[in-house]
Amino acid sequence: MIVVRYKNQQNESDPMNDIAITSKKELSDLLRARRHNTPFLARLSGDNGFEIMLGIGGQVGCAQHSRSDGSLPYLMAHSTNPPMTNGDVEFLTADTPTPVPAAEIISFEELEQVALHFLETGERSSSVLWEPL
Numbered sequence: 001m002i003v004v005r006y007k008n009q010q011n012e013s014d015p016m017n018d019i020a021i022t023s024k025k026e027l028s029d030l031l032r033a034r035r036h037n038t039p040f041l042a043r044l045s046g047d048n049g050f051e052i053m054l055g056i057g058g059q060v061g062c063a064q065h066s067r068s069d070g071s072l073p074y075l076m077a078h079s080t081n082p083p084m085t086n087g088d089v090e091f092l093t094a095d096t097p098t099p100v101p102a103a104e105i106i107s108f109e110e111l112e113q114v115a116l117h118f119l120e121t122g123e124r125s126s127s128v129l130w131e132p133l
Contacts (some may be wrong), residue, residue, distance in 0.1 A: 002122040003047045006030060009093040010040035026118050031056065031112055042092040044115060048122040054111060055091035055100055060084065061111035062091065062100045064133070065124050075130040077114060079106040 002081055004021050008014035021027050021044075031054075034042070039057025046052075055062035063077040084105045090097035106114070108121055110128055117125035 001120055002118075004044045004119050007043045007045065008034075008040065009042055009053075010038075010095070021119065024119060027115055028112060028118050031115060035061075035108055039089055040092045041091045041098065044118060046118065050118075050122060052115060052118050054115060055087055055098075055130070056108075056111065057091065058089060059108050060089060060105050061108055062104050062106060063111055063114045063128070065090050065118075065130065074131050074133040075124065076104050077106050077110070077128040078103060078131055079110055079128060081107075083107045 001022065006016050006021055007018055008017055016030055034056050035058055039055060042054050042056060044052045044054065049068050051068045052068060053064040060083050065075045082102065082105065084102035086102050088099040088101045089105055090099050106128055113127045114125045
């Protein structure tokens, strides 16, 4: 298990910002508590040099895996059972909507699996497909 830090990219006053998360229950509770907010982006930074940017929005989300130092590759999760076939979802970051196309939208359950796997192993989950951006 690695330690991850949560950062809400939309709400700087989120009381969970910068908290160190060390248990699957803690991470799952945090994600579930925020899933009904207006869709937004959050970052999970691992102590292993990698991070996952999560779009959290009700029944759907998105996930991008990258190195914490910003170097390539940037990999975007794709669902094996896409919840959307067209359009996009806008996730807020610093009050700016960021549209994510349907091909990169995953279900909330997949999002949770990706985040929990990252916490547990520090690696990308094989429950979704990963495509370079």
